[in-house]
Amino acid sequence: MRKLILFFIVGLLCSCQIQYDVSTRYVFEGQVLDRDGNPIENHSIEAWVYNSYDSDLIGFTETNSDGYYELVIPKPKNERDFEIKIKGNAVYFQKAYVNIYESDLSDHKITIGKTTLFAHDDISNLEITLNQINPENNISAIELTGLIAEQIIWVNPPEEEPYTPYYYEFYAKKVAKNQTLNLYYEVRNGNTGQTNSFNELIDVSSNDITEYTINY
Amino acid sequence: MKKIVLFVLIVLPYILFAQEEDTKIENNEIKNSEGFSFKPQFYFYANHHINHGNNFLSDGHDASFVGLGLQLNLLKFQKFKFGLGWEYHNYDVINPGTIGNIDNTFHTSIFGRFQYQWDLSNRWSLEPYVGIGATKIQQKYDDSDSDSFYGMNLYVGFNIIFKLIDHISFFTGFNYNNIRFNVNTNKNWEDYFNKINQTQIQLGIIVSIGKN
Numbered sequence: 183m184r185k186l187i188l189f190f191i192v193g194l195l196c197s198c199q200i201q202y203d204v205s206t207r208y209v210f211e212g213q214v215l216d217r218d219g220n221p222i223e224n225h226s227i228e229a230w231v232y233n234s235y236d237s238d239l240i241g242f243t244e245t246n247s248d249g250y251y252e253l254v255i256p257k258p259k260n261e262r263d264f265e266i267k268i269k270g271n272a273v274y275f276q277k278a279y280v281n282i283y284e285s286d287l288s289d290h291k292i293t294i295g296k297t298t299l300f301a302h303d304d305i306s307n308l309e310i311t312l313n314q315i316n317p318e319n320n321i322s323a324i325e326l327t328g329l330i331a332e333q334i335i336w337v338n339p340p341e342e343e344p345y346t347p348y349y350y351e352f353y354a355k356k357v358a359k360n361q362t363l364n365l366y367y368e369v370r371n372g373n374t375g376q377t378n379s380f381n382e383l384i385d386v387s388s389n390d391i392t393e394y395t396i397n398y
Numbered sequence: 399m400k401k402i403v404l405f406v407l408i409v410l411p412y413i414l415f416a417q418e419e420d421t422k423i424e425n426n427e428i429k430n431s432e433g434f435s436f437k438p439q440f441y442f443y444a445n446h447h448i449n450h451g452n453n454f455l456s457d458g459h460d461a462s463f464v465g466l467g468l469q470l471n472l473l474k475f476q477k478f479k480f481g482l483g484w485e486y487h488n489y490d491v492i493n494p495g496t497i498g499n500i501d502n503t504f505h506t507s508i509f510g511r512f513q514y515q516w517d518l519s520n521r522w523s524l525e526p527y528v529g530i531g532a533t534k535i536q537q538k539y540d541d542s543d544s545d546s547f548y549g550m551n552l553y554v555g556f557n558i559i560f561k562l563i564d565h566i567s568f569f570t571g572f573n574y575n576n577i578r579f580n581v582n583t584n585k586n587w588e589d590y591f592n593k594i595n596q597t598q599i600q601l602g603i604i605v606s607i608g609k610n
Contacts, residue, residue: 202498204537205547207583207591238540243495254496254587256539291584 198235206257208287210266212294214249216274217329217358221249222299226269229253233262263338266294274299275331275356281338300331300358306386308363310353311395319398320348322377323368328386329358359388369398434475441469443571443602445485447505450595455505457590458497459489467600469511479513483531496590497537504536507551521561525569529553533577549579549594559604571600 210229214222222245229241241255253266263281270276279294286292312321333356348370357363363384370377386392444464449456465487471479487505491497509531516524531551538544555573562568575598581591 199541200539201542202537202539202545204535204545205581207581207587209584209587238542239499240539241494241496241498252495254583255498256537256545289584290582290587 198233200231200233200236200238200261201259202240202256203259204256207254207290208257209291210253210255210264210294211291212251212266213296214245214251214268215296215298217298217300217304221245221247222274223247223249225249225251225274225299226271227251227253228267228269229255230265230267231255231258231261232265233258233260268297268299273301275302275305276333277335278333279335279337281336281340283338286337298329300329300356304359305331305356306359306388306390306392308355308357308384308386308392308394310355310365311393312349312351312353313395313397314350315397316371318371318373319369320372321350321367321396321398322348322370323366323379324349324353325366326355326357326363327366328363329361331356331358357386357392359386361386365394365396367396434473436472437474437479438607439471439479439481440605441467441471441481441483441569441602442605443467443469443569443600445487446599447487448597448599450597451593452590453594454497454591455489455594455596458491458493459503460492461505462488462490465505467602471513477515479515481511481513483509483511485509498539500537500539502537505533506536507531507533509551509553511553513557515559523559523561523567525557525559525571527553527555527557527573529573533579535579547579547581549577549592552576555598557600565606565608567604567606569600569602569604571598571602573598573600 214225216222225245227243227245228239231238231240240258241253243251243253245251261284263283265282266279268277277297277299282292308326363386365382365384366379368377368379384392384394445467446464447461449461455461465485467483467485469481469483471481473480485507489503489505491500491503494500497503509529511527511529513525513527516526518524529552531553533549533551534546535549536544536546553573553575555571557569557571559567559569575596577594577596579592579594581588583591
């Protein structure tokens with residue numbers, strides 16, 4: 183009986199590992215640029231495969247002199263999603279394209295497109311203080327438009343949460359210096375259920391930290 | 399015990415059915431007019447692969463300096479011979495961007511070859527041949543199970559044989575090997591994975607049962 187249970191556990195663990203069909207190959211391609219649109223050469227790119235129990239660094243390469251890369255990987259048999267990491271280094275901040283599904287590929291290929299990397303010294307930490315003046319109000323959405331040094335880019339949105347998230351006290355984002363951002367946010371009144379939306383402009387200077395306050 | 403039985407089974411038909419050779423000496427040349435016969439020959443050799451062009455073997459891998467090969471010839475009709483063989487070669491992965499994050503690829507082939515033995519002198523022979531076979535490419539990623547894909551081979555080449563003694567010869571061989579795989583991928587990458595042009599160089603010995 184013990185041997186049977188042990189065999190079952192081992193079999194269950196083995197089936198969780200990502201398996202590969204080497205007779206089929208997927209291609210991921212894209213280009214890496216700096217803020218001025220110049221190609222970044224010899225930049226590390228990684229391809230990751232995930233399922234609910236396992237993750238594999240399945241391939242890696244570097245960009246060529248034009249900033250282009252092509253990653254060719256074997257087709258996983260039991261994956262959940264893929265991720266392409268544009269690695270960070272001493273100069274540039276990392277970016278990652280997550281939640282890539284097999285259904286996003288066409289003719290065994292997906293084009294990530296152009297990725298803009300920001301240098302570490304060109305990034306300002308935007309710190310937004312959420313000042314709750316009316317205790318009945320909650321901030322239900324915040325969205326920034328502009329040059330965002332976004333670390334994670336969702337190719338497919340994450341699974342919807344069953345409840346409306348609220349933002350409390352503080353909101354932070356890494357953004358490029360020397361720009362004007364558009365801030366969109368929604369304020370929901372918990373008693374009346376009414377939601378109001380707002381658009382404001384934030385001037386980001388050359389400082390390493392940019393502070394802003396939302397009073398709601 | 400099993401090896402002894404196998405050896406007897408291979409040699410016995412030769413002993414029972416071997417035909418006497420009818421040799422003539424004409425113009426200082428020895429001519430052998432034997433017909434269809436059972437002539438076991440074992441080829442043991444080291445094999446070196448040279449992959450050409452832009453494909454997953456030449457670009458994504460570095461072939462080990464030598465692989466192993468074994469060929470068994472049983473039938474001979476006048477100067478024509480037919481043999482079956484097996485080869486193994488290990489490849490190191492040098493381009494994880496196109497092959498994936500693994501260390502090795504295993505290259506295994508089986509084949510059949512039609513050869514012609516052209517005796518240049520008492521000791522030297524030239525053996526051109528054509529062949530057909532299949533190749534298996536086996537890869538294993540991280541802790542996953544290994545998986546394989548297959549291709550068809552066409553060989554054309556020749557062996558240069560030096561007879562050391564009656565039953566043992568040294569040989570060196572050269573052949574061109576054209577392999578076609580069937581990997582499913584983006585159309586811009588199909589040729590990279592599916593069309594292989596390869597030159598092989600062999601060095602080994604031939605052990606003959608009966609006169610060489």
